[in-house]
Amino acid sequence: MDEVMEMSVDTIISIATLLLGGGGGAFFTWRWQRSKAKAEAKQAEASAAKELQDMYQQMIQDAKADREDRRQQNEELRAERDHYKNERNELRENIDKLTRSVSEWKNESDEKIRGLQMQVARNGRQLEMMRPFMCGDLQCKLRQPVTISESGEVKTKRVSRKHQQDED
Secondary structure (H helix, E strand, O other): OHHHHHHHHHHHHHHHHHHHHHHHHHHHHHHHHHHHHHHHHHHHHHHHHHHHHHHHHHHHHHHHHHHHHHHHHHHHHHHHHHHHHHHHHHHHHHHHHHHHHHHHHHHHHHHHHHHHHHHHHHHHHHHHHHHHHOOOOOOOOOOOOEEEOOOOOEEEOOOOHHHHHHHO
């Protein structure tokens, strides 16, 4: 029995050593793997946080660049708008000058045309008044001299009978 006990004590010690050796190693391995996994997780979190921060920095730089581009575009559009406003104002001034010039020319032309129409009408009236005194025979002595004033009045010069008889 001693042997059985010895064996059993040896067996128990062997089993305990195996369990403690294997279990202790497993326990320490398990703890080491757990702390390693925690460290890797922390490192992954730090890496993700750094990537996130880099992404935010890139977004901020892109937003600044975009804002600068938009500001520059706005300045260019303002300059272009001012250029077109000035050009429009110059064109309006030119149109106004041309309109005034054409209007003045039209008024002057209308006055000249009215003057010419009055002269033509007066000449027509003068010609109409002279019609009875016109004769196709150049040797005719019965014509009476008349004067027509600028206003269109006809003044007949009276020829004395004696002068008329002398001509016959």
